[in-house]
Amino acid sequence: MEELQPIEALPRSGNKIKFVIGGVIIVAAIVYLIASSLSANVQYFLTVEETLEKQLVGELAGRNIRVSGAVLGDSIEYNMDTLDLKFTIAHVPADNNLLEQEGGLAGALHNAVIDSQRSHLDVIYNGPVPDLLQNEAQAIITGEVLDNGTIMADEILLKCPTKYEGSVPDQIELEG
């Protein structure tokens, strides 16, 4: 029955405007949605040095941030009963040129860990120990910096550069 719709007279002029307005409303709603969600959810992505600087001048109060640094293997402490995890990350430059000078990410992480002059940031976290948490891993911490200068992590992302950089394997044997 419904394929036999009475054909209305072709509405010509003025009709287009209706659709333009409708389209504009939808697009505007989406743009508003994106803009408002973005401003509410942008986080600083900082190095350890930048975090400490900003923290000193109180710029980070109440803000969720992301910090990237190199994990100091000796600093990892874990309490299995309370699931409290503590470790320290060392400053790794974010600039690609500086990274290249240090021999890529793997080199930069290594240098960061052995250089005691680097600035350090203590991380606390409650939950399971991430699989890849080990010395010289790159940690990307999301969380809030507390007044005492440690960061309370909500999330810890880890990368072990040797697995991603395709470097020549350690166990090479010379032949011939």
Place this chain on the structure above:
Amino acid sequence: MVADIGFGSLIITLIVSIYGIGAAVTGEVEKKKAYILSAQQAMRLVFPLLTISIISLLYLMVSDQFEVAYVSEVSSRSMPVYLKVTALWGGQAGSLLFWSWLLAGFTSAVTLRKWDRDQDLIPWVIAVSLATLAFFIVLNVFFENPFNRIWQTPGGFVTAFSRPSGGIQIFPSDGSGLNALLRHPGMIIHPPMQYLGFVSFTIPYAFAMASLIKGRTDDRWIRITRPWTLWAWLFLSMGLILGARWAYDVLGWGGYWGWDPVEIAALMPWLSGTAYLHAVLIQEKRGMFKQLTMVLIILTHNLVMIGTFLTRTGFLSSVHSFAQSTIGPIFLAFIALTLISSLGLLIYRWNTLKSRQEMTSFFSKEALIIIAVVLLLGMLVTSFWGVMFPKISELVTGQKVTVGPPFYERVAAPILGGLLIIMVICPLAVWSYASFKHLGRLLWKPFIVSLAGIALPLYAGMTLWPAVIAFWLVAFVMAVNANEFIRRTRIRRKDQKESWWSAFIKVFKRNRRAYSAMIIHIGVVMMALGIIGIEFFQSETQGTIPEGGSLNLASYTMVFEKLDVFDTPDARNVARAVVTVNKDGKVIDELNPRRDFYYDSGQPMTIPGVRSTLVDDFYVILVDWKVVSAEGATFKVYHNPLVKWLWIGAWVFILGVVVATWPDKKTKLVPANSRISVRT
């Protein structure tokens, strides 16, 4: 030796591809049929040629030839053979070669079709697809050669194909092995599906370009490439779904999607591809929006390239990204070239693609589809902006920022809601002239049924209003689609005096496209149900408990029975816990969450134990343990309501796409004006 064969074959493929482009264009310009035929032969050859390269690399992998740098990077002696094979796409160089091989498969397959009345498109289809292929082979030959060997030179280790001056070849005794996270059966199927989806959009794109170059304004290119597009879409969808499933099964954070840049890079072409498939419907039925379909296919193809660029050049960092690589500049140049040339062509032909038809009603099918397309593109812009904003912010203000999952989720939720509303109305809407009254007449019955979708969750004590709305929408879409199935079957049964079953089958066969769309949409809605369940209602707990101890979550109690630690023949150390899941004091299931430690790569991998039912998933992760102690082990437990519907919906979705894609047995060429329009 085998590496020489592989690399040689790769170079020959490059030469053949470039020859093919030249012959096709020359033949077209100088009107010489023989050249075009020769170009066709060249295109037919690329697949067998690259197959030789692929087999060579596979041989090197399986036979543990670690003197080849790529093999030593991604493989090791202790890996089972299936992983050695899948390691083919476990790193940058190998996956690029695999990519080219799949693309070559598609381009060669195109030459096999009957060309009959589309002769004029051939040269340009050849030129465009071979140019894309040639680009990827160039990446392999000059930047990321999977056949490179390892050399020691005075300046350190070098990887190169032939001996650098003063170089001594190195023969490592073992490789460093595949990244532990990739050692999973998911590795067999997820990356190939994803890549298939990516590369197969090249074919519709090539036809679209050929059509633009020739100035054809009909929708012939769309009809020719319809199966290709649907297959591409199927592969891409399966890639995404399998990736989500893999993450859920292995990564052990209880989730399936993390808005990681690489996931987004894979989602973007899917969004534009989905928008394209829908816009095409309007062009076919009403001859409208020809410019839009062109924009969308160009966008889709370029988003594949852009996504690949973003994730393979170190431009973005993510769990999926490959090593920093030198292919960035050339990749960017190629994207710029394709984008500028295709958009230039489109602008040149813009006016010829104009349509005389106009939109007439907000409630017509075409208007609703356009709204859906706009919503999909809105999600696309969101994804793109979320990925790019940090880079732009860094350039403009020098401040590094990141955009996390909450941003995407906040935008995605209303957009998904909007799409669900359209899925409710669209199957009932008619083309061109539609009125609200007419729609209302068809909607009220399913609407009443759908109220159960509010009543049930409210009765179950659900108070989260977005979830209640979402449940209602899900029920509404289901009711509308089910109602349509029943209504059409009943009409046919009455008219033809047939049984319910035979009427159903006949109606289905007559309108396979419409019905496959309904199946797909029902699948999407089921997936939405799963997503709502896990996003709104996931709960978790964690704790360290001794053997015999227990943890409570939702209405379940988990009891830790025992823990075994042992080595396996494939060089893993496994810690495997036995836990029972109890409800109302009764044991209902036994789970084995475990942790595998890979000796060769030095990486652990966490594998959860999951009890999955239609109502909820009980998901247990073994976090830590002490071998001989009363302290026991630490577990993290998630309760994920309804998440199984995500996977069931995915299968229904895939079934729908397969039904749509299944080749017709009947005649191939149906003149456009004698098509039988879909009865609604």
